[in-house]
Amino acid sequence: MIRTILWFTYFWLYLIAIQPKLIRVKRLEKMGKTSEHDELTNQTAKKWARSLVKLAGVKVVTKGEEHIPAGPILFVSNHQGNFDIPILIGYIDKPKAFIAKIELQKLPIIQTWMTHLKCVFMDRSDIRQSLKVINQAADHLKNGYSMVIFPEGTRSKGKALGEFKPGSLKLALKAGVPIVPVAIQGSYRIMEENGFRIKPAHVEISIFDPIPTAGLSKEQAAELPERVRRIIEQGLSG
Numbered sequence: 736m737i738r739t740i741l742w743f744t745y746f747w748l749y750l751i752a753i754q755p756k757l758i759r760v761k762r763l764e765k766m767g768k769t770s771e772h773d774e775l776t777n778q779t780a781k782k783w784a785r786s787l788v789k790l791a792g793v794k795v796v797t798k799g800e801e802h803i804p805a806g807p808i809l810f811v812s813n814h815q816g817n818f819d820i821p822i823l824i825g826y827i828d829k830p831k832a833f834i835a836k837i838e839l840q841k842l843p844i845i846q847t848w849m850t851h852l853k854c855v856f857m858d859r860s861d862i863r864q865s866l867k868v869i870n871q872a873a874d875h876l877k878n879g880y881s882m883v884i885f886p887e888g889t890r891s892k893g894k895a896l897g898e899f900k901p902g903s904l905k906l907a908l909k910a911g912v913p914i915v916p917v918a919i920q921g922s923y924r925i926m927e928e929n930g931f932r933i934k935p936a937h938v939e940i941s942i943f944d945p946i947p948t949a950g951l952s953k954e955q956a957a958e959l960p961e962r963v964r965r966i967i968e969q970g971l972s973g
Contacts, residue, residue: 739933742790744889749783750844754923756923757844760851776851777830784825791925792935795826799942803829803915807876808945809907812917813896813971814885823883826940827917830876831881834872834906836889840953845855853880858924859888859900867907876910883917892927894920894967899960908956913945916963918970941970 756779763772788795810831813822820833832853840846840856849856853875857868871883887896888904907914917940924936943966951959 736932738792739931742787742933745790746787748916749786751780753783754844757847757851765849765911772851773830776848780824780848784821785795787821788825788846789811791818791933793818793822793938794935795822795938795940797826797942798867800827802942802944804913804945806912807879807910808881808882808915809876809904809910809914810883810915810917811884811904811907811967812885813919813920813967814887814890815894815921815923816890816892816925818922818925819890820884820917821887822922822938822940823917827942829881831883832875834868834882853882869902870909873906873909876906876912882906886964890923890927892923892924896964896971896972899964901960904960904963908951908959911949914949914959914963915945916943916966916970917941917966918943920971931947945971 737954756775760772760776760779763775803860808829810823810827812819820835823831832855833849835849835856835860837855837856839849855868855872855875858864876882884903884906886899888900888903889897891897919938919940921936922935923936926933946959946963948959
């Protein structure tokens with residue numbers, strides 16, 4: 736319990752401590768200095784994310800990062816626990832934003848940083864809003880920003896891989912960018928397995944070969960979610 740209290744205290748104190756950087760990020764955006772804005776935003780997020788994971792006593796091993804191509808991509812990952820976002824930010828070098836649940840938009844300061852990262856917030860109970868968010872995320876991909884989606888739609892809180900939501904990979908097809916499957920093993924052991932108390936764990940990130948999406952037939956596009964799911968499932972069982 737002491738680790739959990741310390742972790743949450745550090746979580747918020749760190750956000751307060753980097754407020755000067757957030758002011759600078761906002762200033763760079765206002766000045767139109769996009770590359771400087773993006774570099775500072777991503778560097779700050781990565782440093783914060785790694786510190787959160789290390790403070791939790793988590794060891795992360797990343798495999799297959801050489802498979803990540805240059806240019807914008809859609810990372811498609813399973814979702815075992817709350818730590819998946821800081822793990823992916825901190826331990827995959829390529830800058831990335833997330834298609835996140837709309838509840839995160841209500842968190843002060845965090846929401847602002849996520850917006851500067853180009854994250855978008857989806858309300859899965861609102862079909863019209865979800866379609867709008869998919870189009871927004873596709874635009875970010877077209878503009879050179881990589882994105883992450885958890886197509887299960889919610890945390891599995893264990894080893895099992897859930898079904899992928901229909902249409903979850905449409906934004907990759909809309910933008911014509913490659914999909915990079917990612918398997919996260921063990922992140923549920925940090926919180927979800929312990930009644931949401933934080934405990935040390937070993938986590939592995941496995942990154943697989945990119946799957947091109949440009950020029951796919953309708954049949955190939957329809958089979959894409961199950962194809963990606965099989966790759967991730969095999970990675971989890973390997």
